[in-house]
Amino acid sequence: MATGEVELRRHLAEGVYALSLARTREEVFRVLLGRASELLPELHWFLGQVREREGRREAELMAATPTLKTRLGAAVQGPGFPFFDLGPVREICDHHRPCWVAEVAASPGLAPPSVVEATGLRSLFGVPLVFEGRILGLLFAAGFRDEPAAHPGEEVLAVIQNLARIAALALERIQVGARLAETALLFRDLARAVHDLAEAPDEDVLVAHLFEWAARLAPLPEWWFNRYDPSARTCRTTHWTPGLEAFGTVEAIRRPDPVEGDPILERVYLRQKAVHIRRWADLPAFPGRQAWPGPLRTWVGLPLAHAGSLAGSLSGGSYGDQGHVEISEEQFEALQSLAETAGLVLNRLHARKDLAAQETRFRLLFEQSPDPTALLARGLILDVNKASEELLGYPRLAMLGLDPIQMSPALQPSGTPSRAAAMAFLAEVKAGTRNRFEWTFLHASGREVPCDVAITQYLLGPQHIYHAVFRDLTEQKRAETERAALERQLFQAQKMESLGVLAGGIAHDFNNLLMGVLGHAGLALEQLNPLHPVKRNLEAIQKAGQRAADLTRQMLAYSGRGQFEVRNLDLSAQVEEMLHLLEVSLPKTVVLNLGLRKGLPAVTADASQLQQVIMNLVINAAEAIGDASGTITLATGAQHVTESAARTMLVGQDVPPGPYVYLEIADTGCGMDQDTLSRIFEPFFTTKFTGRGLGLSAIMGIVRGHKGALRVYSEPGHGTTFKVLLPAVGAGLEAEAGAAEEPPWVGSGLILVVDDDETVRSVARQALEMKGFQVLEAQDGLEAVDQVRARGSAIGLVLLDMTMPRMGGEEAFREMRLLQPDIRVVLSSGYNEVEAMSRFMGKGLKGFIQKPYGPRELLAKIQDGLER
Structure with a gap:
């Protein structure tokens, strides 16, 4: 690129x-x-x-x-x-x-x-x-x-x-x-306004509250209230804010205005529709319009009506130097809700006796219902029955005039904000496409109450009334949650398995590519004068290739196919051997505490892999603490793992019950939330600013490869604890065998190299020919079998890849043994030796070499295979 x-x-x-x-x-x-x-x-x-x-x-x-x-x-x-x-x-x-x-x-x-x-x-x-x-x-x-x-x-x-x-x-x-925040504030103020309006004892107090809340909901500077005379079809201003008098006389303000013939007033009073005129000067002139006080700029007219009965209107505007005022759609809708509530209250004040009679009949049916029931209009609660009080824990009067969102959590279980979800459901109810849905309320005690909600829409006069019936789903949800927990556990296991297969496949193919890099670099160094100027460049290529090989080994570890050199180890002794390295790797603000138990049973493990687990977890713990002071605690011990305890593990839920030795690393750092915990073992997932390779995913592979388990405890702000458990095998420890020095050696004879990757065959050919061998090549198992059939015993040894198209290594080995029973075969694979050799148990292989390998490693394996 x-x-x-x-x-x-x-x-x-x-x-x-x-x-x-x-x-x-x-x-x-x-x-x-x-x-x-x-x-x-x-x-x-x-x-x-x-x-x-x-x-x-x-x-x-x-x-x-x-x-x-x-x-x-x-x-x-x-x-x-x-x-x-x-x-x-x-x-x-x-x-x-x-x-x-x-x-x-x-x-x-x-x-x-x-x-x-x-x-x-x-x-x-x-x-x-x-x-x-x-x-x-x-x-x-x-x-x-x-x-x-x-x-x-x-x-x-x-x-x-x-x-x-x-x-x-x-x-x-x-x-x-910003709009959602503004809308939330509007609804909060609107709910308070409804409460104030509902408590108004007379028209004067009601209008005073109306002016106060209208000014909070929309930025218009002047407000006035008009009473409507249906017999004369005129409107007259009876109440106004003091600033209006700066733009007209009291007589001009009080003068009755005829409604008929004025299309704006007809819309407000005769059609009972709210009107918003952004620029009054842009309206077309028509004969007969009465002169309004002062030069009007912006105007709103809101009918105060209920059930088709108009009591008057609320108007607001700006004049002269006050200029044009922008009013958002949400603000205008809030004003309409305010006006509708005021109309309801006004009509209640004007016709209290009739409403009282209707209330008696309605209350009898409404209150006796065993189902929690509520009535809503324009998103606000008009009434609730006693069953609703018992369901939600609020007294009836406290719920009147509230937006149901105020008794709901910020987010519904789906993750959708409650307001957005409510608007979507209400739109479906209005359209007639849905009248039943699930909703979560907040009980007065703070606990969540999941409900099934059935809504029926009624039209009472010009107003839409919503009749909502609730059914408590708490017990049903509890059962569903338990079932979902079991499903999530199964999904997590399947996800980790799929990611492991993917990582192993990628590492296997990448190993073949690294063969070309490391092989050709090694061949060039073998033939190069030590003083040649490009020697350093080739060595740098080798180092980069080795680092890439380390990455593939991490990917194989994640997939559970890493190459382990296992022996019986004392886990506490392994930690003690790393203490100096751990101490110099930690910042001075971090204190390292030890709780290492002596005399632990041995574990069968690869020492270098265990060191990688310890180092990675300690470094992660230090980074979780950050620049602050903190403590990291390393502890070892033994415990018996039961079948039920194994199911709670984040890794290794299927480990058999029995004795285990554990390593526990706890920090006092920032901790992790549930979303982060669910992803920490994904390859290349990181919460750091820049990535750090496979990280915890490699640790997971190491633990799985050792037939172990891993548990994580974490909470934001309260630190994290990783607990790695490995099967206990006893106290006997094996000493490490010293590496034997390779004697000088010259090769001869015919070697068959079988691999589907041309780069791998090329590297192997050059390395073997430099040592004195003759080399045949085959790009898959079929060609290899044909070569053995043609050359027979002349082939001294076969270097056989395990995974190839047409015919793989296992089948090719079987066919070659039928043709030449004593043929010598060294198996090659990007996977670990235990997994690869398990398919050839008892079949007479002379050795195994893991990709990627260099010329020296190859020649050592060939020598060993020929001398066995």
Whole structure:
């Protein structure tokens, strides 16, 4: 891969990561400008935000690199920004595609000559920030005549476009989050307002509360209340905020206005519809309209009605220098809910006796229902029965006027925010496509109450009433949770097994590739003069290849197929041997405590693999503690594992019951949540800023390869404990055998090399021929059998790969033994010796060599196979 392409991918990956973490618009702008400046440093970058307002497109400068402001000087000091009037902006906004103008002066239709001359502008480059067909902003760059010309290549343009798309997504996410927060505040205030309105003893108090809460829900400065006379079809202002008198006399404010003939008032009073006029001056004039007090700018009119009975209206507006006021859709809907509640209360005050009679009849049926039941209108609780009080633990009066979201957790069990889930369900109920769903409430005590909710929609006058009946699902959910826990345990085991198979397969194939690197490097070093200048380069290649081989061994360890040199070991002694290495590896702020038990039973294990487990877990513990002071405790011991205890293990749930020796490493670090715990053994998963290889996944493979188990205890803020358990085999320990020194040796005869990988065959051929052998090659088992059939006893030894197409090593070995019973065969595989040789038990193999191997290792195995 070319360096430039790697660099571009790095820019894209880091930019996407940084944008995904951005929490404010300013962070998005900073990341996007920074990345663009690094990709094309010859240009000067800036960002504009685009808004569509009443058919007019407006662009506003949001951020710019310091170099651009320096170049433009006074041109960007005023309220405007010269580049947003240029043709490329229209091109980008109209077509939602990048625009590049190499010579602005040559395209007068795209840029006014006055701007080009004043700024020394040479080139312009712009990319849109588009989300779901809407343009949210513009990423622009400018080049000037006294600087080197720049041209974005296709690869750079593609990266910038991708970053612009992600930035648009981040901006939309931030905006949606802000809207949701605003909506939550609106509903909170609305719930409080409903409570105040419901408690109002008369019309004056009600109107006072109405003005107070309307001003909180929407930013209009003036409010007034109109009483409607249905007989005369007129409306008259009876209450208003004091500021209204600055724009008209009291007489003008109190003057009755005829409703008929005025389309706006007819809509409010006759059709009982809420009206929002953003710009009053834009309305078409018509004869007969009464003059309103002062120059009206923005206006809302909200009918106060209930069950088709109109009591009056709530109006709000801005005048004169107060200017036009923006009111969001959520704010307008909150005002409508407020007005509807006020209409309900007003009608209650005006017709208390009739309502009391209806209440008596309704209450008899409603309260006697054994099912928890609630009535809702516009998302608020109108009434609940006694069974609902028992279900949720709240008194009835405390629930009236509340949004059910206030008695729900922030998130439903599905992970969806409760408000979003409620809106989705309500939309389905309104559409008639669904009337039953599950919902989780919060009991007054704080515990969650899962319910089955059945909703029926009624139309009472102009208002939709929702009749909700609840059924407690607590016991049913408890049974489902127990069943789901068993299913998750099974899934975790299957997932780890699948990942192990994948890791083992990758490592096996990668070993063949490493054969070419290590083999050819070794062959070159064998033939090279020790003083040759490229010797150091070849040794460096060998070292890199060995590191790659270490990685494949880790992957094989993860898959449970690692190569172990097992012997009986004392686990406490292994920890003591590493103490000095562990102490120098830990920061001075971390204290290492030991609790090593003497006289433990032995474990059959590979010493180097155990050291890797200990070192990795201790280093992870230190990194979890970080820069703070903390403690790491290493303890060993013995315990008996029962079948039920084995099922609770995170790794090794199927280990047999019996005596085990354990290693426990506990830290006082940051701990892990359940989501992190569920993924810690996945290959290359990490919570660090940069990856550290296979990490815990290799440890899992080592533990599984040793027929052991592993348990993890962790909680955010309370540290983590890893407990590794290995089968106990007794107290006898074997001494390590010393390595014998290889005697000088020269080969002769015919060797058959069988492998499906050409690189492996080439390396083996060259190494053997350098030692004096003649070499035959076969690319699979069928060709190998044909060679043995043709050459017979002339073949001194066969180097046989285990995994090949058409005919694998096991079948080929069987066919060759039928043709030549005493044929010498050395098996080769990327998997460990125990697994590979298990298929050939008692069949007369002369040896095994694990890939990747170098020339010296190969020749040593060939010598041993020939001399046996």
